[in-house]
Amino acid sequence: MPDAPTKSMEEIVSLCRRRGFIFQSSEIYGGINGFWDYGPLGTELKRNLKNAWWQDIVRNELIGPFGDPVQIVGLDSSIIMNPKVWVASGHVGGFNDPMVDCRESKARYRADHLMVLGAAEDGARLYAFIDNDTEQRAKAEKILLKYERREVLDAARHFVRAFTTLNADERARCVGPDAKEPGTLTEPRQFNLMFKTNVGAIEDPANAAYLRPETAQGIFANFDNVINSTRVRVPFGIAQIGKAFRNEVTPRNFTFRSREFEQMELEFFIRPDQAAQWYAWWRDQRFAWWQSIGLTSDNLQLREHDRDELAHYAKVGAGTSDIEYKFPFTSPGFGELEGVAHRGEFDLRQHAEHSGKNDKAKYFDQEKNERYFPHVIEPSAGADRGTLALLCEAYTKDESRPSGVFMKFHPRMAPVKAGIFPLVNKDGMPEIAERLHRELRKRHMCEYDPKQTIGKRYARMDEAGTPFCITIDSETLSAHTVTVRHRDTQLQEKMHIEAVSAWLDAQVG
Numbered sequence: 001m002p003d004a005p006t007k008s009m010e011e012i013v014s015l016c017r018r019r020g021f022i023f024q025s026s027e028i029y030g031g032i033n034g035f036w037d038y039g040p041l042g043t044e045l046k047r048n049l050k051n052a053w054w055q056d057i058v059r060n061e062l063i064g065p066f067g068d069p070v071q072i073v074g075l076d077s078s079i080i081m082n083p084k085v086w087v088a089s090g091h092v093g094g095f096n097d098p099m100v101d102c103r104e105s106k107a108r109y110r111a112d113h114l115m116v117l118g119a120a121e122d123g124a125r126l127y128a129f130i131d132n133d134t135e136q137r138a139k140a141e142k143i144l145l146k147y148e149r150r151e152v153l154d155a156a157r158h159f160v161r162a163f164t165t166l167n168a169d170e171r172a173r174c175v176g177p178d179a180k181e182p183g184t185l186t187e188p189r190q191f192n193l194m195f196k197t198n199v200g201a202i203e204d205p206a207n208a209a210y211l212r213p214e215t216a217q218g219i220f221a222n223f224d225n226v227i228n229s230t231r232v233r234v235p236f237g238i239a240q241i242g243k244a245f246r247n248e249v250t251p252r253n254f255t256f257r258s259r260e261f262e263q264m265e266l267e268f269f270i271r272p273d274q275a276a277q278w279y280a281w282w283r284d285q286r287f288a289w290w291q292s293i294g295l296t297s298d299n300l301q302l303r304e305h306d307r308d309e310l311a312h313y314a315k316v317g318a319g320t321s322d323i324e325y326k327f328p329f330t331s332p333g334f335g336e337l338e339g340v341a342h343r344g345e346f347d348l349r350q351h352a353e354h355s356g357k358n359d360k361a362k363y364f365d366q367e368k369n370e371r372y373f374p375h376v377i378e379p380s381a382g383a384d385r386g387t388l389a390l391l392c393e394a395y396t397k398d399e400s401r402p403s404g405v406f407m408k409f410h411p412r413m414a415p416v417k418a419g420i421f422p423l424v425n426k427d428g429m430p431e432i433a434e435r436l437h438r439e440l441r442k443r444h445m446c447e448y449d450p451k452q453t454i455g456k457r458y459a460r461m462d463e464a465g466t467p468f469c470i471t472i473d474s475e476t477l478s479a480h481t482v483t484v485r486h487r488d489t490q491l492q493e494k495m496h497i498e499a500v501s502a503w504l505d506a507q508v509g
């Protein structure tokens with residue numbers, strides 16, 4: 001049996017809702033599957049993640065694998081683009097996930113996510129479960145054993161296989177993850193994941209357009225505009241953060257698989273002969289970045305793809321890898337946070353061919369006086385999956401605290417950096433605390449809280465993941481010091497009130 005997950009997703013989801021990190025979208029109308037809203041704390045957390053990415057990718061000077069500063073500029077392209085973009089990118093023809101419907105439960109699953117558990121015996125039943133879903137797998141095991149009147153699984157008798165490998169006879173014997181009867185799962189069928197809409201007043205196929213399923217194509221389509229309007233030269237990157245939409249077959253696992261989500265994508269254009277060095281450099285750079293913002297435990301892993309699982313654009317090339325996090329719902333397995341891929345010249349060439357503007361997608365090297373398609377290294381991350389990983393990583397149980405739990409965010413990611421409290425609401429303490437709050441909030445998200453006992457105020461801040469609480473007490477009146485309480489250790493230190501601002505700047509980056 002796999003190790004039991006140490007953190008329960010139910011508890012994390014419930015804290016997210018209670019404290020205003022994440023709500024179900026349109027909850028008052030019963031919600032809508034695959035869509036989520038970020039509450040006040042969640043909005044700050046996700047914004048901190050996106051700002052850190054932008055700061056570290058676009059604003060900070062990185063030194064590349066050849067010792068030179070790395071040039072990267074930003075872009076904010078439209079969500080709806082000319083539909084020809086999606087023909088060129090391969091999404092209209094190929095953005096299909098084979099899908100399986102269950103006639104009994106009406107649930108729909110991605111065929112490549114379904115596994116089956118069965119017995120190596122003619123005519124025996126097979127039980128389907130969603131890959132990496134430990135609970136569903138355990139349920140399938142239990143039913144199989146009950147059906148066979150056995151106590152334990154026997155490696156010689158039992159097997160686990162991908163649903164896509166079943167023949168028609170085996171499918172007829174297979175019980176779906178949410179079904180009771182066998183044979184209710186359909187054959188896998190193609191399903192396009194793009195949301196379709198109409199542009200203009202008339203609903204006509206000629207006006208059909210798509211909500212972008214990734215931000216990357218807006219970057220490729222603007223390649224020539226960026227070159228012509230700036231001084232960037234290969235090697236250089238274009239970065240974009242924005243919404244993407246996919247009509248996912250089975251949205252699940254909280255925000256992990258949503259139908260509307262945000263991506264943080266970088267397309268980095270290079271000379272083809274430098275692909276191996278840039279690919280390895282970006283892969284390592286990106287892994288180290290996730291560690292730097294708090295995913296430091298062994299819940300984070302870098303996984304190089306096997307060649308047979310590479311996407312169409314990456315069959316040849318320096319490689320593809322995923323940066324993965326061990327979420328409570330994937331444990332002991334991992335789920336993708338970010339993909340780093342050498343996309344070759346695939347996208348620029350496609351746009352050159354489909355737009356008929358060959359020269360616009362090619363790069364002109366002035367020094368060498370030659371035109372070529374640069375290759376692309378693409379680190380493509382999800383802001384929602386990143387936020388979810390930060391939430392899961394931060395969730396720390398501690399029975400000794402009144403809150404029973406605290407959110408151990410990296411100070412740079414924490415939604416609220418400091419809570420500022422007057423110890424009692426008299427003797428001028430509230431006025432000093434409010435003044436300090438006004439000063440600190442100019443640069444950092446801080447919360448002034450004069451209500452309830454100090455213990456209850458600490459507990460609220462622990463659940464919000466606030467790294468520091470600053471209390472104005474009687475010593476502030478006599479010696480101008482404040483008491484700073486550290487979230488993780490619960491230790492307290494005294495500090496001169498005049499020193500707090502610079503100290504907080506240094507702590508939260």
Ligand code: ATP
Pocket residue numbers: 214246248255256257258259260261262263336337338339380381382383384385386
């Ligand atoms: P998956 O295999 O999980 O469907 P993918 O390989 O299709 O993901 P990409 O197309 O590489 O994902 O997208 C880049 C990033 O966008 C992913 O690493 C992930 O963080 C994010 N992402 C993709 N699909 C979703 C989704 N449905 N919900 C939330 N984030 C997503």
